[in-house]
Amino acid sequence: MGNPYEGCRPECVLSSDCPTNKACMRNKCGDPCPGVCGKNAECAVINHVPTCTCLPGHVGDPFGRCVPALPPPTEKTAVDPCSPTPCGPYSQCRNVNDQAVCSCLPEYTGTPPNCKPECVVSSECPQNRACHKFKCANPCAGTCGLGARCEVINHNPICSCPERMTGDPFTRCHEIPPPPTRTETRPIDPCRPSPCGPNSECRAVGDQPSCSCKANFVGSPPNCRPECVVNTDCSSSLACITEKCRDPCPGSCGFNAECRVQNHIPVCTCQSGFTGDAFTECSRIPPPKPEAKPNPCDPSPCGQNAQCRDGICSCLPEYQGDPYQGCRPECTMNTDCSPTKACINLHCVDPCPGTCGQNALCDIVNHIPTCSCPQGHEGDPFTLCRPKRPEPPLNPCQPSPCGPNSACRVNNGVAVCSCLPGLVGSPPSCRPECVVSAECALTQACLNNKCVDPCPGTCGVAAKCQVVNHNPICSCDSGHTGDPFTRCYPIPKVSPPPTPADPCRPSPCGPNAACRVVKGSPACSCLEPYVGAPPNCRPECTISPECPPTKACLNQRCRDPCPGSCGQNALCTVINHGAVCSCSPGHTGDPFRGCIPTPAPPPPKPTPREPCSPSPCGANAICRVENQVAVCQCLPEYRGNPYESCRPECLSNSECPGDRACIRNKCQDPCPGTCGINAECLTRNHVPVCTCLRGYQGDAFRVCSRVIG
Template identity: 40%
Template sequence: MHATFSRELPKADGPRCCVGSTELGRRLPRDRSVRPAPTAVMFRLIALSLLVGVALGKPQGDPCHPSPCGPYTTCSVGGNGAAVCRCLQGYFPQPNTIVGCSAQCVNAQDCAHDQQCKHGKCVNSCVDSPCGRGADCRAQSHRAVCSCPHGYVGDPLISCTPKPEERILQRIEVDPCTQRSACGVNAECRNVGGRPVCSCLPGHAGDPYSQCRRGECAGDDECPSNRACRNYRCVSPCDGSCGHNADCEVRSRVAICKCLSGYVGDPFTSCRRYNPNELCEPSPCGANTDCRVQNDRPICTCKPSFQGNPLSGCRHECESDYECAASQSCRDYRCQSTCSPGACGEGAICEAINHRASCKCPEHYLGNPSTRCYPECTQQSECPNHQACVNLRCVDPCAGVCGINADCRATNHKAICSCPKTMTGDPFVRCRPFEKVDLCQPNPCGTNARCTPGHDRSGKERPVCTCPPGFLGDPLHHCRQGECLTSEECPSNRACFENTCMNPCTRLHCGSNANCEVRNRVAVCSCPAGYSGDPLHNCYANPQRGSRYYKK
């Protein structure tokens, strides 16, 4: 059996095919009794997958999603990135895995005359030994025919026993296989109903009744990887396997035939030259697809805005909103988000309801949600004078700002808190009824001044401010410590020293024998009568008349 790769599939108008619908044919003999073993089918599938690529319009995607394979198949990705279709165990291509796989048989008519259909496979009618003990089984017309051998009687479906007159003879019968001439050299003998049945030993071939000769091999695994065991000989699987204008390559001991470049046809029969354009004329692809020829193969892709399997047909993702989710709408034949950019105006909130965009401005925003939503304010100047811009809204600035019992007045976008005339306290905390002690709390007088509750000339209660002892100044503004700041604030015989009015002579040291006197708040040093000199340093007595120091 050979793996068949053909570029053409039979159609009503003649053989055509595409790469996406590659044929995995089975070159069976006319005798339907010959069926490929599952392992052979698997070899054909693996070999074919190395040659066939399917274009789904998604070069970077998984070629098995969606699966291009037919029923009763599995899809896997081959080493070259192409989809590889394999029949499930016990199934065979019909006629290829793209169309699908099916069981080897459905009824006995699908099998050879000596076989019957069992669990989808053709098996010898006698394989399950349906006959009775001692009976012979002959497969004929898809059924087992049971009969008692010569010299035996009974129901062949139950049991066959020797005829009574032959039982004595049977007791002395010799096993025919013990006779030296029963079988040939290298043959084995089986006693079947008293008759020798000969067959060649494993790995041997020939006439088992004369001589069997040992072969080069008994199975493919005894041959090199590029050879297969045929009639107990290791031969090239390519010998006589491929047709005219076809190349042959051995892979896993299986002949892989393919048409030469520029040729098309059944590589196991004959390949012919072709015009590359004819691979897409008529198109072998499904509906709504494009067909192009690449590397001598037709490549099928979905048309723009279409999707699906290009081998079976492509369709729009949607043609109406109701084919999409409730939050989507059908645009350009695709399901897209209803609230995509531009569905609503600038700054607006979009909500998808039944395939439609519902637009609204955020809370406290102004404007048309279909065009633009904007905040009520972003700066104080955008609000009236008696309001303030808070969190993009023009609101009363007095809300919750002032203390208990306090009054609030909004001015220039600000809250001004004050206690009522009959109350006092912190207007940002609490205002309470006015008491007499409150005249001086807080102290309304100047720095360092004392406050005492009193009355004005009209008898109205008011605070009275005075400077404490040792302080001078205006008690309404500032009281300074001491009697004076300058000497002008002291009597004429006193001068201001360290805020105290004192005799300036106590601060000035005159010379010896000198006197100090205060003149207009200034200390003056002078020598007393009868003395001369510098009063700041020394005064000395004048000399007496007649004295040696006296001068006239």
């Protein structure tokens, strides 16, 4: 469109030349949606850009194929980390060891979730390329007709006939025929061909053509043109509407609104004293209340999650803390609660209800509920615990719990212990009345485990017996002599010197001792296996407390009580002289009879899912874990609320200042590389406008030459 003698221009060069629900494709404003989205996806045009989303109830790549969403997996079904996919559009997801591994689809660039094709619209390609099937390609191929030449300007193919040729460059160009020769015999119609140019009418006046512009066109032939083609053809206070420069305000604003035109665009504002949406309806501003008291809650002096009433702050229900600094919920993670509680829905509660199975017990260890079957029950504590089958009654006296020197008898299924006859004490500490004489009075000795007088039958005839330190000491009375252990007789008045007596007869060493004569004197020592010092030789032990805590008194010797005490697969430990049996690790049962391998425990409850899987973040945001809480953050060069959606700096030109254009989602100067040699570039309403420098003329998009003369 335009004046062919000055320059024709396509319907559009950039998408910003089209309505927001259209895009500039091959210099035509059209719907960019057809063929863009995949199966079961719908397309919406937002600021000239086609946006694909899966239909409700469907998931997948909206640019490839959407499939019906699968029902959520049950607790017993393995969770597919790729369903739904966390990888974003233009990407593929693979399950590797129950982890989602993301990668971009072939011929797509970037890293998930930011995979993208090489281009979606032509503005993402170099100036001499256009976006075709998501690829930057030369748009000239197959565009122009036979004999025509093609140039790419601002992504669009421009077809034109070469010099000295004419015709439709989109169909065929041919050489300009020479003008017909004038003959005398045949009159020539001066209007064939018309010299008037396009959009004009030619009338023959005599033999001369008379040119005039057609209705609704302005100018003078051969430069007849519509009053306008784009807004910039009109003054800044008018807009191009159906090729006429008209006031764009009528019908644009709502009730009680006024309109002014700014750079061809109607701008609506509410009238003085009115407020609201100027494009729909403005309503009168209510008069201010007389002498309104200052609101102590505006601005609020309260912190986060607090409410203000009459200048007094209080925490919101179910929140706690200092309302002037900030209130918080009772908990955000388990460690905010006592070890017997868990953080559920921001409250510290008992995690047990509904966790364990029937007849099961629930214990909370470090915030985590642990299920177990009660005593006398067996089964899966997360499903059902059932009573154990009664085992045949065991003999409570096998093995005997009574200890040594005791008897065990069964009374009503219970072991009853008693000391053997002739022994004293109480089980498990039954013992004889004595084992060594030291356990008796000084005037008695231990004989046959009884404390008795050791004198009877010990001394000889006419000898006297005295008990000294438990030992019977025989001696002859004064005036008597002889062997007090055999016979004493009166000392004769005249007698030869007595022969030396054996100092070991009688033995002065006491019981359980041996006597040897060393240099005429008795030498005493305890017999094997007795210990002590004569005359107090005694067995190593008679009761277990006389042994170290790790030994027991067995046959009057301190020995290890473990051998033969415990059953198979059991461990034995000596505690306070007694053998204590316990099953070895991985075994269970009666350690005194035999332990069996412990059955495999029930499968543990599924561990809590990773806070970032699936991601709670919006589009173009990444998730990271801090203190077991998912924290969302916008990707680099994106902005917005990461929990809802992050977006780039711009999606369309209208989001940039008037001297910038949205190029690759950034507001940038569109001029670099646009204009030709000796030309200058100015950006007007996001569009680069090229003009030759002063003193130059020519094609400002290619080369301007100096004006000669």
